[in-house]
Amino acid sequence: MSIHNILTNAGEWLRGDGPHSQIVVSSRVRLARNLKNHAFPGWAKKTERLQILEAIKPRVEELPEMSDAFSVYSQDLTALEKQVLVERHLVSREHAAKGVGSAVVMNRRQTLSIMINEEDHLRMQAIRSGLQLKHVFKMIDKIDSALEERLDFAFHSQLGYLTACPTNVGTGMRASAMVHLPALVLSEQINQVIQAVNKIGLAVRGLYGEGTEALGNLFQVSNQTTLGEKEEDIITRLHKVIEQIIEHEQNARQMLLQKKPNTLLDHIGRGYGILLHAYSMSSKEALNLLSFIKLGIDLNFFPEECRQPIDELFIETQPAHLQKGSQQKLAADERDSLRAEIIRAKLKAFPWPDADRVKPPDADPTG
Amino acid sequence: MNCDVCKQNQATVFLTQIVDGKMQKVNLCESCSREKGVTDPTGFALADLLLGLGAAQEIERSGATQKCGVCGFSQADFKKTGRLGCSHCYETFSEGLQSLIKGMHKGILHVGKKPSRLAKSLEREAQIKTLKRDLSKAVSEENYESAAELRDQIKQIEVET
Numbered sequence A: 001m002s003i004h005n006i007l008t009n010a011g012e013w014l015r016g017d018g019p020h021s022q023i024v025v026s027s028r029v030r031l032a033r034n035l036k037n038h039a040f041p042g043w044a045k046k047t048e049r050l051q052i053l054e055a056i057k058p059r060v061e062e063l064p065e066m067s068d069a070f071s072v073y074s075q076d077l078t079a080l081e082k083q084v085l086v087e088r089h090l091v092s093r094e095h096a097a098k099g100v101g102s103a104v105v106m107n108r109r110q111t112l113s114i115m116i117n118e119e120d121h122l123r124m125q126a127i128r129s130g131l132q133l134k135h136v137f138k139m140i141d142k143i144d145s146a147l148e149e150r151l152d153f154a155f156h157s158q159l160g161y162l163t164a165c166p167t168n169v170g171t172g173m174r175a176s177a178m179v180h181l182p183a184l185v186l187s188e189q190i191n192q193v194i195q196a197v198n199k200i201g202l203a204v205r206g207l208y209g210e211g212t213e214a215l216g217n218l219f220q221v222s223n224q225t226t227l228g229e230k231e232e233d234i235i236t237r238l239h240k241v242i243e244q245i246i247e248h249e250q251n252a253r254q255m256l257l258q259k260k261p262n263t264l265l266d267h268i269g270r271g272y273g274i275l276l277h278a279y280s281m282s283s284k285e286a287l288n289l290l291s292f293i294k295l296g297i298d299l300n301f302f303p304e305e306c307r308q309p310i311d312e313l314f315i316e317t318q319p320a321h322l323q324k325g326s327q328q329k330l331a332a333d334e335r336d337s338l339r340a341e342i343i344r345a346k347l348k349a350f351p352w353p354d355a356d357r358v359k360p361p362d363a364d365p366t367g
Numbered sequence B: 001m002n003c004d005v006c007k008q009n010q011a012t013v014f015l016t017q018i019v020d021g022k023m024q025k026v027n028l029c030e031s032c033s034r035e036k037g038v039t040d041p042t043g044f045a046l047a048d049l050l051l052g053l054g055a056a057q058e059i060e061r062s063g064a065t066q067k068c069g070v071c072g073f074s075q076a077d078f079k080k081t082g083r084l085g086c087s088h089c090y091e092t093f094s095e096g097l098q099s100l101i102k103g104m105h106k107g108i109l110h111v112g113k114k115p116s117r118l119a120k121s122l123e124r125e126a127q128i129k130t131l132k133r134d135l136s137k138a139v140s141e142e143n144y145e146s147a148a149e150l151r152d153q154i155k156q157i158e159v160e161t
């Protein structure tokens, strides 16, 4: 399979048909592993990194899950192609900065991605749409078990899997869910939620944007620690917390609809107006306004068939995705114009928003 | 307030996280936060950075062995990167790492998955270790009969592997 296939087809998690996918965009589990008797990638010399790479890459490619894989050396990808993969969460930003001595292998559905020689020799991830942490853990656990039949992983009887950074020892696992929480942000309850989640050893961060700012009202909730707790227990704890966050977000939406319906509709309506008529749109503004349209679809302000185009716009308006269609690199203002153009074209097909259709969210929104 | 990493520029990014009731704070300047990938919340970078800074100080304080005998990694290197050189570094710097790991994790003992192939050999290694300790005790007590027995047992296990 070629990079072309990957670039032109969005991955499974972007289709948004997993459980609770209105609020939980995706679930992801990453495992860090290293080979025994080799320096970690950041310390290994180039020749050793190449040895490591050639020891691992064929073993990954021969996995049955990777029979239709896209497998590529880092130096064979352009900066733009790497950035597209970063925007799709298939490689980390750190991995995208690597050249000779690193590689990535991913399956056609883009649910599995194995980075070789990132910060650790292996960073393996499974990602799916909606809330399905247990399922993605099983997927990546299976890959890990298959690989360790053929590779000698660095393992310590007390510390578990050894990693380049001591923050990842033990399970070497980061489980996370990306959640869309516009009502908690609008009602200014988000900081309380973040603090409560932090207290039990889980981390909440804005997905896009710097510092504590969360563009597009998108957050990532993940486990903070990796040693002293079983993988399944970490996953269960995280899953429960996400379920509670979903409930809080639903309650916040209900409250806004009851107490401040016009404020809520105003945000959605203005978002729609600007997106439909703007001729220049920064990535930041796009994310924030698209978030309101997404909320508008959840609340029936727009019909359900608008969901897929909006979810796609979240990714397609990211800088690298914008530029993958054009031959040369675009300047910032050119990107902003192109972004506005793409958004206008999609929104033109939307029916007129209808405030009469708006209804409170279901008690059990599994859609 | 100055940046915790470069200690020069004005800090503009302030991060606070609570890990097991312990508050971790980091103040960064714009360029360090970008360089450390703090702006990429999808990476491991943020937690690593927060804990990595403390890590270097911890190791330095403990005054552990200076260089890893396997990979040549030094304390100074750890201070610079917050990462270790190889898996053996965990032995080399074990003294400093112990309290550090205790502070950053829920426990100090791995209770999760074990490589199945390794589980067996680990068991054997542990067995040999115990036997060898018994052996040197027997020798020091001039209990040559049981020392001979222990030697045979050790040989037996080693032959099996």
Ligand SMILES: [Zn+2]
Pocket (backbone or CB within 6 Å): B003, B004, B005, B006, B007, B008, B009, B028, B029, B030, B031, B032, B033
């Ligand atoms: Zn700085």
Ligand SMILES: [Zn+2]
Pocket (backbone or CB within 6 Å): B068, B069, B070, B071, B072, B073, B085, B086, B087, B088, B089, B090, B092
């Ligand atoms: Zn070492």
